[in-house]
Amino acid sequence: MGGLPTSTVNGFAVHPSNPSVMYVAMRDGIFRSADAGVTWTRATNGPKNAAAVAVNPRRPGDVYAATTDGRVFLSRDGGATWDARR
Amino acid sequence: MTPFGGDARVPVLLVLAILLGSSAGVTAAAAASPAAAPGFDHVHALTFDAEGRALWLGAHTGLFRSDDSGLTWTAIELPVTRHAPDVMAIAAHPRDGRMLYVGTHDAGVLKTTDGGATWSAVNAGLKGLDVHGLALDPNAPDKLHAAVREMGAGLYRTTDGGRKWLRVDDGPAGETKVLASVNIPTGMGGIFLYAGTAEGLTRNPDCF
Numbered sequence: 369m370g371g372l373p374t375s376t377v378n379g380f381a382v383h384p385s386n387p388s389v390m391y392v393a394m395r396d397g398i399f400r401s402a403d404a405g406v407t408w409t410r411a412t413n414g415p416k417n418a419a420a421v422a423v424n425p426r427r428p429g430d431v432y433a434a435t436t437d438g439r440v441f442l443s444r445d446g447g448a449t450w451d452a453r454r
Numbered sequence: 455m456t457p458f459g460g461d462a463r464v465p466v467l468l469v470l471a472i473l474l475g476s477s478a479g480v481t482a483a484a485a486a487s488p489a490a491a492p493g494f495d496h497v498h499a500l501t502f503d504a505e506g507r508a509l510w511l512g513a514h515t516g517l518f519r520s521d522d523s524g525l526t527w528t529a530i531e532l533p534v535t536r537h538a539p540d541v542m543a544i545a546a547h548p549r550d551g552r553m554l555y556v557g558t559h560d561a562g563v564l565k566t567t568d569g570g571a572t573w574s575a576v577n578a579g580l581k582g583l584d585v586h587g588l589a590l591d592p593n594a595p596d597k598l599h600a601a602v603r604e605m606g607a608g609l610y611r612t613t614d615g616g617r618k619w620l621r622v623d624d625g626p627a628g629e630t631k632v633l634a635s636v637n638i639p640t641g642m643g644g645i646f647l648y649a650g651t652a653e654g655l656t657r658n659p660d661c662f
Contacts, residue, residue, distance in 0.1 A: 405657065438513065
């Protein structure tokens, strides 16, 4: 699981039709893997203190994240860029 | 359910409240204000339903549902006495948008088949009710795994939608934060079970 910080993984979500694409939510932010977890890249402007992450099964480019304190963020480009939703 | 937006009755209640100055009116006014969105203290889980319509959020303060992609949220009542259940995990059926399971801190697993209107406990066979992870097999939606902490700790499996759980093993090392069945074949007839824990991300074949 290269590229992930060695700390707590709070949340996890998978692309509905391509399960090699996955996301994790951590204190350091949102990380994305395109190879089933072998390598990971951190979303540069993703939310910190991420508690959970979810992929819209009908529009897999839409990825949602919630922070521990309850803010909700949306990425419309598969986790590359993020905007506050709530 | 406690709607926090778009309730047509609220303006009437507000007018009544202003006219009467009643304490009931104060409650209605609080519910009508967008600023009074439900508090999500200690978020644990976030999941879409099968249709990508409802977004479900589990927190220390309970279960919430959004039908507008996260802008507004409704608190969902669960049949748990004493207090709002600490919702630790949510697993959605991959095809039926009305079917959902939630794992709670002290009430085990609850299941709805009507989009959250009614819930039933599905805990037979679980030796403890502190459920910190819940994974639904996308290929066999009646098959779920649950990670239980504290009393009866371990990994449990049901193959009949929660009617009966059997303990499989000790489960992932470290405190489980999230559990997911991922449709990647192991080569041994099963798929992988991923676990996010206090020690990182791990995966194991789900066939043991």
